[in-house]
Amino acid sequence: MDFTPHTKQDISMMLEHLGLRDVDDLFAHLPIGVLVDRSPAIEKGVSEPELQHTIAVWARSNRSDLICFAGAGYYDHYVSPTVKALTFRPEFVTAYTPYQAEVSQGMLQVLYEYQSMICGITEMDITNASLYDGATAAAEAVNAAMFATRRSAIWVSSGVSPRIRETIRTQATARDIEVVEHPLVGGRTVWATDAGPQPAAVLWAQPNYLGAVEDYDAAVTAARQQDALAVVSYDPMTLGVLRSPGSAGVDIAVGEGQALGNSLSFGGPGLGLFSITTEYVRRMPGRIIGRTVDRDGATAYVMTLRAREQDIRRAKASSNICSNEALNAVAAAVQLGWLGPDGLAEVGEQSAQKAHYLAERLEQIPGVRRANEAPFVREFAVLLPMEPEIVIEAMADRGYLAGVALSKDYPDLPGGLLIAVTERRSRDELDGYVSSMREVITNG
Structure with a gap:
């Protein structure tokens, strides 16, 4: 089969549609210092060991020793060595979907267990075998709701991650979807019943991007009043201490599963969590692994409800996704199995206790105050x-990744800093953070 790359005319048409002058404009948003404006200074004909050494020297420019207080969707939770020990086994390290059940029982069973565990912690009916990341999962939830209701508008809380909202807006532009955002007041979403067209879905985050715990009942009620699907983007690491989506009456629960056994890795890969009620299972994207019996009556695992998928239904499918993040889902299953219900609750409790301790200490610094008084868990x-931005740079010089600046995504919080605390942070690290922050602010 011939591979035909984009022609110059194709590229010009795409750039014109995006309102860009050239391909370099695609990277214009990156900070100064990140882009390389020259070819790497590597001599021709260097040996492989020499090249590896050169790259290793460059890599030392990355700061990987900072004590992490940054979150915003990706968190520095403890990952058991058991996860790497099992996920590095060759049986699991594959990019292929296990179509041939007769030779894939091991992988299929692990994915089935993963689905069962996610259903267990969310109290939802059905979970798929994973999607690409949390943003993809949220966009697919919107997609499913549109097909289920045949509407072309959605209500989204401003407390949903800005990256997720960007993804949804990108999809909305292509599909002529009207996105109506509902504001945060005091850190929590206020749902206006007269906000716009009747929505296909009402989408919020729990906790929201600013760390505040949202009112489940208010969000679900807003969806029910509009005969829309209630969709929540949840944080799996808080389910040991917060109400589950299923118990709140949610129709679709999505989330970012990076914290479940997957490292930060400079931002990826992620793991899209997607669960749904039985009523809408035919609208679910991605793979679903089911348990059955073979002709001898022994337990067996297979992909099920395949007729709804894009490679079979083609243009009539509700989703174009035909794959998943299987290895990351395996890691999540191992981590959840290692934690257990009590471990997940302990992670949530420790994170919450340490986060509240840090918040109280920081408010003792002159000029520092909470952005709102809403309840929070670990962020x-x-x-x-x-x-x-100046504080973040100064704190990095003192060994801390201080958090995430909020002004770009929330202009009404020009001095806003988002701080995350996980169970990994010690009392000494928390006190050291406060001392360093006090020094930075005092010195101006």
Whole structure:
């Protein structure tokens, strides 16, 4: 089969549609210092060991020793060595979907167990074998809701991750979907019943991007009043201490599963969690692994409900996704199995206790205060008396990844810094963070 790359005319048409002058404009949003404006200074004909050494020297420029207080969707939770020990086994390290059940029982069973565990912690009816990441999962939930209701508008809380909202808006532009955002007041979403067209879905985050715990009942009620699907983007690591989506009456529960056994890895790969009620299972994207029996009556595992998928239904399918993040799902299953219900609750409790301790200590620094008084679990926003970007750089010099600046995504929080605390942070690290923050702010 011939491979025909994009012609110059194709590229020009795409750039014109995007309102860009050239391909370099695609990277114009990146910070100064990140882009390489020259060819790497590598001599021709160097040996492989020499090249590896050169790259290793470059890699040392990356700061990987900072104590992490940044979150915003990706978190520095403890990952058991058991996860790597099992996921590095050759039986699991594959990019292929296990179509041939007769030779894939091991992988199919692990994915089935993963689905069962996610159903267990969310109390939802059915979970798929994973999607690409949390943003993809949210966009697919919107897609499913549109097919189920035949509507072309959605209501989205401003507390949903900005990256997720960007993904949904990208999809909306292509499909003529109207996205109506509902504001945060005091850190939590206020749902306006007269906000716009009747929506296919009402989407919010629990906890939201600023770390605040949302009112499940208010969100679900807003969806029911509009005969729309209730869709929540949840944080799996808080389910040991917060109400589950299923118990709240949610129709679709999506989330980012990076914290379940997967490292930060400079931002990826992620793991899309997607669960749904039985009523809408035919709208679910991705693979579903089911348990059955073979002709001898022994337990067996197969992909099920395949007729709804894109490779079979083609243009009539509700989703174009025909794959998943299987290896990351395996890691999540191992991590959840290692934690157990009590371990998941302990992670949530420790994170919450340490986050509240840090928040109280930070508010003792003159000029620092919480951005809102909403309840939170392990992440919260503070307002600083100086630019957060300057604080982040100064804190990095002192060994801390201080958090995530909020002003770009939330202009009404110009001095906002989002701070995350996980069970990994010690009392000494928390106190050291406070001391360093006090020094940075005092010195101006």
